[in-house]
């Protein structure tokens with residue numbers, strides 16, 4: 001009995017929650033060794049066919065198929081799975097010290113992660129208009145945890161926070177200043193937790209912080225950040241994640257007049273047009289094949305010209321942003337790739353950096369074929385080129401531990 005009590009005292013378990021509009025993704029992380037102890041996904045909340053998939057590391061996977069009407073019922077299933085005597089990870093939820101939540105939009109108010117109280121919840125509510133799909137789900141996730149695990153600290157970690165160090169001349173749009181003053185219309189940037197994690201990994205790896213870094217988070221959603229001495233000075237996403245790179249299904253940068261013209265020609269409402277630009281555009285819209293780069297590349301290899309065009313457009317936009325950010329940084333010391341594409345797709349990495357010798361960038365083709373964390377810097381390259389597998393959950397858990405424990 002004594003032994004168990006001592007063990008319990010020494011454990012530092014943090015639950016990381018990423019609540020989407022109809023899903024809850026979670027990980028239980030043992031912060032003594034930063035290892036994942038359990039992870040899972042509740043999907044199709046409030047929709048027919050809802051289910052929970054839970055895996056405690058070293059145990060068999062648990063799948064529960066039952067209708068879950070809201071995030072509260074979803075979270076109750078997570079707790080049941082977590083303490084299940086066969087499939088579970090802990091004897092009781094009391095073993096979990098704190099909960100870290102991914103929150104999409106923190107506006108200008110949240111420059112750092114915050115321990116959740118009523119005031120913080122109000123702040124997250126304030127930005128619902130800018131994150132209409134995510135912020136309400138994030139709030140539901142937090143409220144459910146507060147209700148089902150009373151007394152445990154909840155920490156909100158914002159996707160926008162890392163970018164709050166951008167100077168005004170970088171984050172303002174060239175529209176009347178009133179629009180910023182009245183409605184806070186400006187560039188915020190997203191994937192901040194990932195860009196911050198990549199930055200810290202690079203600083204640790206190279207043993208210094210005085211670096212000019214371009215972090216490339218390339219996944220279903222993609223963004224670049226320009227980081228100087230550990231601080232973000234510019235990023236490619238904007239008021240919402242729609243700006244910047246061409247993505248899986250998002251258009252990225254587009255002339256605003258094309259938007260009103262599209263509305264007129266296709267007879268779409270404002271909402272339909274935003275959906276068109278977010279969900280039907282990007283490499284999916286151009287290729288008509290897929291938003292997944294594995295499908296795109298196999299189609300291109302079989303001679304599908306539109307798939308190849310989509311790939312060419314994707315890498316060309318990244319190349320332009322790298323050039324722009326190198327100029328903004330006054331040179332570049334490190335370019336790092338992360339995300340599903342950045343970590344797995346050597347073809348994309350090589351194409352993005354092709355012809356950049358003028359900037360002192362060249363990569364090692366052999367090293368670029370590797371997997372996992374890689375140094376793909378070519379011989380004589382002045383710029384270090386790295387592949388850094390991102391880990392947003394671990395970053396959220398670290399922030400939660402630092403703030404709440």
Ligand code: AMP
Pocket residue numbers: 218219220221248291292293294339340341344345
């Ligand atoms: P993420 O949003 O970071 O999870 O990235 C998801 C995307 O990564 C997928 O839609 C694919 O386009 C891409 N991806 C994942 N694995 C590979 C791979 N082995 N090769 C190329 N692309 C990949």
